[in-house]
Amino acid sequence: MHNIDSINHVKGESVYIDDIPQQEGTLYGLVFDSTIAHGKIKKLDFREALMLPGVIKIFSAKDIPGNNQLGAIIQDEPLFAEKEVHFVGQAIALIVAENELIARKAKQLISIEFEELPVITDERKAYEKKQFIFPPRTFKLGNTGKAFANCDYLIEGTVKSGAQEHLYIETQGAYVVPVENGCLKVYSSTQGPTSVQKIVAGVLGVAMHKIEVDVRRLGGGFGGKEDQATPLAAMAALAAYLLNKPVKLIYHRFDDIRMTGKRHPYSSDYKIGLDKDLKIIAFEVDYLQNAGAAADLSPAIMERTLFHSTNCYFIPNVRAKAYSCKTNLPPNTAYRGFGAPQAMFVIESAIAKAAETIGVDTQKIQETNLLNENDEFPYGQIAKDVKSMPSWLQLNDKEGFTEIKEEISLFNKQHGHLKQGMALMPIAFGISFTNTSMNQARALVHIYQDGSIGISTGAIEMGQGVNTKLTQVAAKVFSVNEKRIKLETTNTSRVANTSPTAASSGADLNGKALEIACNALLGRLIISASEILGVEKSEISILNEKVLVINKTVGLEWEELVLKTYLKRINLSEKGHYYTPVIHFDKTKEKGHPFAYHVYGTALVKATVDCIRGTYALEKVNIVHDFGKSINKDIDKGQIEGALLQGIGWVTMEEILYDEKGILMSNALSSYKVPDIFSVPKEVNIELLETEGTDMAIMKSKAIGEPPFMYGIAAYFAIQDAIKAYNPNYKLKFDAPITYEKVLLGLYEGE
Numbered sequence: 047m048h049n050i051d052s053i054n055h056v057k058g059e060s061v062y063i064d065d066i067p068q069q070e071g072t073l074y075g076l077v078f079d080s081t082i083a084h085g086k087i088k089k090l091d092f093r094e095a096l097m098l099p100g101v102i103k104i105f106s107a108k109d110i111p112g113n114n115q116l117g118a119i120i121q122d123e124p125l126f127a128e129k130e131v132h133f134v135g136q137a138i139a140l141i142v143a144e145n146e147l148i149a150r151k152a153k154q155l156i157s158i159e160f161e162e163l164p165v166i167t168d169e170r171k172a173y174e175k176k177q178f179i180f181p182p183r184t185f186k187l188g189n190t191g192k193a194f195a196n197c198d199y200l201i202e203g204t205v206k207s208g209a210q211e212h213l214y215i216e217t218q219g220a221y222v223v224p225v226e227n228g229c230l231k232v233y234s235s236t237q238g239p240t241s242v243q244k245i246v247a248g249v250l251g252v253a254m255h256k257i258e259v260d261v262r263r264l265g266g267g268f269g270g271k272e273d274q275a276t277p278l279a280a281m282a283a284l285a286a287y288l289l290n291k292p293v294k295l296i297y298h299r300f301d302d303i304r305m306t307g308k309r310h311p312y313s314s315d316y317k318i319g320l321d322k323d324l325k326i327i328a329f330e331v332d333y334l335q336n337a338g339a340a341a342d343l344s345p346a347i348m349e350r351t352l353f354h355s356t357n358c359y360f361i362p363n364v365r366a367k368a369y370s371c372k373t374n375l376p377p378n379t380a381y382r383g384f385g386a387p388q389a390m391f392v393i394e395s396a397i398a399k400a401a402e403t404i405g406v407d408t409q410k411i412q413e414t415n416l417l418n419e420n421d422e423f424p425y426g427q428i429a430k431d432v433k434s435m436p437s438w439l440q441l442n443d444k445e446g447f448t449e450i451k452e453e454i455s456l457f458n459k460q461h462g463h464l465k466q467g468m469a470l471m472p473i474a475f476g477i478s479f480t481n482t483s484m485n486q487a488r489a490l491v492h493i494y495q496d497g498s499i500g501i502s503t504g505a506i507e508m509g510q511g512v513n514t515k516l517t518q519v520a521a522k523v524f525s526v527n528e529k530r531i532k533l534e535t536t537n538t539s540r541v542a543n544t545s546p547t548a549a550s551s552g553a554d555l556n557g558k559a560l561e562i563a564c565n566a567l568l569g570r571l572i573i574s575a576s577e578i579l580g581v582e583k584s585e586i587s588i589l590n591e592k593v594l595v596i597n598k599t600v601g602l603e604w605e606e607l608v609l610k611t612y613l614k615r616i617n618l619s620e621k622g623h624y625y626t627p628v629i630h631f632d633k634t635k636e637k638g639h640p641f642a643y644h645v646y647g648t649a650l651v652k653a654t655v656d657c658i659r660g661t662y663a664l665e666k667v668n669i670v671h672d673f674g675k676s677i678n679k680d681i682d683k684g685q686i687e688g689a690l691l692q693g694i695g696w697v698t699m700e701e702i703l704y705d706e707k708g709i710l711m712s713n714a715l716s717s718y719k720v721p722d723i724f725s726v727p728k729e730v731n732i733e734l735l736e737t738e739g740t741d742m743a744i745m746k747s748k749a750i751g752e753p754p755f756m757y758g759i760a761a762y763f764a765i766q767d768a769i770k771a772y773n774p775n776y777k778l779k780f781d782a783p784i785t786y787e788k789v790l791l792g793l794y795e796g797e
């Protein structure tokens with residue numbers, strides 16, 4: 047089935063926040079934000095700005111009727127700064143004007159004075175000063191201390207990975223319309239409508255039922271709108287509520303890049319021990335997470351880092367400890383993979399360094415330690431349906447790792463200034479919110495009397511195709527043409543208490559809830575048909591919109607059945623509620639069974655480095671991926687391609703730089719490079735691993751959104767493999783991204 051949005055996307059007719067027709071009298075909001083990263087506000091004067099014609103009002107902390115608080119997990123982040131600012135881009139006030147131009151002029155007229163305080167942007171510096179957002183956590187398996195004593199090889203090292211800008215095409219935005227009785231309708235570009243509803247209600251000091259959040263779709267989220275769409279909705283809502291006028295607030299790209307949080311940079315220290323057969327016996331790691339100035343989702347992200355410390359390897363003795371370091375950066379936030387890429391980059395770096403030190407192929411250590419059935423993860427879950435070795439072997443069958451290496455070494459012999467390299471990246475990613483209580487969803491289904499169907503769920507469409515998959519689920523259960531089905535907006539008044547669409551679980555959780563609702567309605571229609579036809583209900587089925595009695599058509603079709611059922615006064619609406627069974631986690635012991643299942647796969651990346659220029663190109667990527675039984679291979683392959691490219695960008699060219707004052711230097715697309723069509727690997731081949739799938743996934747079709755991001759990590763090591771072919775003195779680096787500049791330096795180091 048085609049993506050239901052494809053035609054409108056291509057025609058430019060899909061509606062995003064800025065396309066919603068505006069009500070008369072709509073005002074425009076603009077955030078007045080901090081220009082320094084840390085300091086006290088000494089003076090704040092709006093008088094001149096307020097005199098500008100067309101400026102309606104400027105709101106700040108003192109205007110908030112409820113709580114000046116955005117924090118969802120930890121209440122440590124004000125909507126508007128009061129006495130102090132903690133990062134560049136922190137909101138201090140909201141200017142409301144007749145239009146954007148006037149608001150921008152007014153912004154220049156606000157006068158503010160700060161007393162500057164010391165700025166820390168680096169997680170190691172924050173760690174040295176013991177500046178933590180919340181206490182560290184430790185996951186343990188076996189006894190690393192004892193195990194290290196029995197290792198033949200001990201390797202230690204440090205690893206760094208950088209931040210990453212989400213660069214969703216639709217910037218953050220909200221449009222808020224007052225309804226009546228102090229109620230608001232909030233159009234928000236958010237992955238978490240309930241969280242917007244809750245925080246807006248808290249800021250205004252009203253009940254949640256007064257706030258209706260409505261989301262049609264997002265022009266991309268990638269985690270950046272799991273938490274950080276909320277402040278825009280809250281500011282626009284505050285103005286709309288107090289002025290009783292519609293208010294629109296959309297970030298310009300510059301404002302968005304400057305003010306919003308990114309993927310967390312991490313600095314990590316590890317120690318890894320192997321025996322003479324290259325079995326990893328013990329692994330110790332300390333992760334320093336750069337959280338920025340407030341918690342945001344950092345506690346959950348740090349937890350997912352710990353869950354993925356061993357990637358898809360079995361290590362019998364592990365001690366993984368993580369610290370969330372407080373710095374003067376915008377609070378860093380969810381980004382595809384949610385802390386797992388940072389952890390996997392560390393274990394892959396440790397393996398690569400061990401291989402370099404011992405003098406063996408990295409692949410040998412990877413393969414020797416792949417997870418097997420019934421192995422225990424450091425958090426106590428027992429691995430089941432493990433596809434590490436099968437995906438590794440299938441890729442080897444197809445590609446022939448030895449042949450590729452020979453090909454590369456032949457190429458390298460024949461070429462002086464072009465060198466090739468390769469790397470493999472096997473992955474295991476846990477599916478479920480690590481916070482067990484969030485693994486629930488609801489759906490509401492109406493069958494209208496003409497036989498058409500309307501579906502509401504808690505899922506947010508952000509380009510990942512969840513609405514198409516949901517359409518397929520309903521079409522399959524009812525056995526009707528998907529043209530009969532309409533996906534409604536995601537709306538907190540229709541489906542309440544939603545978890546954000548995140549953790550790659552949108553289709554699983556909402557799809558299962560939808561399946562439950564559709565099955566209940568189908569049961570009712572079958573009883574109705576049995577009454578109409580005077581036969582046993584066990585003899586009835588519906589296939590391709592026709593009622594069958596013992597598998598034969600009888601002239602009763604979907605539309606007539608629906609109408610007759612309605613006339614019999616039978617309820618044609620139903621809700622479904624789903625919560626993931628089996629999962630649990632005990633934080634006091636740091637043990638449990640947090641994931642419904644894992645997604646596995648292996649990628650091979652082959653790179654070519656131009657040893658004069660320091661540039662590189664990716665020749666090809668081959669992936670064997672565990673889809674389960676995909677219900678939509680085109681969407682799922684699209685997800686792999688997109689995630690792979692984002693992963694490649696993170697470890698190769700995307701470099702976020704702040705100066706020592708905490709000012710973002712890579713603040714535009716002229717200074718922040720993301721992969722474009724020219725940096726796409728020349729070949730990307732995606733193969734599916736034949737598997738049974740799991741009943742924990744929607745129709746056995748496994749979650750797809752985040753896991754393939756981590757295939758991109760192979761690019762980092764493939765490029766260095768090529769550098770080594772040119773410069774035998776080169777020592778592997780573990781500091782992502784590996785930009786052209788770093789490659790050039792590496793090509794000539796030690797000469």
Ligand code: MTE
Binds near residue numbers: 266547548550752
């Ligand atoms: N794909 C597109 N096109 N746009 C997005 O914003 N977000 C990713 C992934 N794929 C995203 C995307 C992230 S971070 C997640 S968690 C999942 O989609 C969320 O959707 P799902 O749960 O339905 O897979």
Ligand code: LUZ
Binds near residue numbers: 383384479549
């Ligand atoms: N969000 C969240 C997530 O709140 N919990 C998670 O476990 C998670 N995982 C991935 C992405 N977002």
Ligand code: MOS
Binds near residue numbers: 380381
């Ligand atoms: Mo995705 S980081 O879970 O929004």
